[in-house]
Amino acid sequence: MIRISQKYLVAVAGIGALMLSQPAYADGDVKCNAGPAKNWKPVSKLKKQAWMEGWELLKVQIEGDCYEVYARTESGQAIEAFFHPVTLKKLVVYRRGTEIYRAPGFGG
C-alpha cells in the first residue's frame, strides 16, 4: 500500500515539476528593449499615434518595457497593441489573444 502511494506521489511531483518548468511564452512578456524610462516619449505622443491609427483608446499602460494600448478599431475590433516607448513604433497587435500584426523584423 505504501509503495503504491509513493508511486503516485512521485507521479504528482513529476507532473507538478513538468508544469512549472513550462516556459511562459506570453504576450504579457513582449520585450521592447526600450532602455531607461527617462528617454521614453510621453504618453500624450503615444495617444496621438494611436489616434492616427483611427482607434478609440480605452486604456494606456506600461507593460514591462513597452507601452500597451487597449483600443477599439474603426471596425469595432477589440485590440491590444504594444508600442516601443522611444520610437513609438507599433510593434505587435493582439486581438483576444490572437496575434494580428507584427512589425517586420520585430522578435521581442
Next chain:
Amino acid sequence: MNPAVVKALAWMLLAVPGLWMLWSFSQGEVLAMDMLHPSGEMSIRLMILAMLPGPLSDFFGSNRFFRAWLAIRRNLGVAAFGYALLHLAFYILDMRSVAAMLDELGLPGIWTGWLALALMIPPAAISFNLAMRRLGRNWKKVQRLVYLALIIGLVHWVLLDWAWQPALVHLAPLMIAWILRLIGRGRRNRRQRSMA
C-alpha cells in the same frame, strides 16, 4: 448553526465580490474590460471549490469540515455559473454591439469562452432539489459536464493571456485531489480483495 442560516451567509459571502465589481463599474471607477479578468477568475475559482470536497472527503474520510463543505457545494457551483454570466455581461458591455461580438466569435480565445459557458448551463439548470430527486443517478452524469467546462474555461484563459502559470496554479489543487481519490480507491479495492 441552522442550515438555512449557513446557506444565507454563504450566499451573501459569495455575492460580495460580484456586487463590488458591479459597484465599481457603476461608479465609473473601472472599465467593463477591467472586470473581465476578475469575474472570469472568480467563476473558475468557485468551480474548483465546488469540485474539491468530493474527492478530498473520499480520501480523508468524512468529517464535520467536509460535510459542511459538501453541504454548500451546489451553491458554489451555481455561484460559479453566476460569475460566468457576470463575466458575459461585462463582455457584452465591453463589446457594445452584437456585430462586433459575432465578428470575433471565431477567435480561439473567444469561442472557448462561449463553449465553457454553454457547458455550464445544464448542470446549473438542474441545481435544485426537485431536479436532483427526479434525475436520480443521471443528475451526477449531467454535473460531470463541469469537468469539461473547467478545462475549456482554463484553455480560454490561457489563449487570452498566454500565461500558463495562473491557469496551472488553479488546476493544481484539483489534480492533487483527483490523484488522492485514485489512491484511496486503489487502497479500498485491495482491502476488499484481502477480505474476500
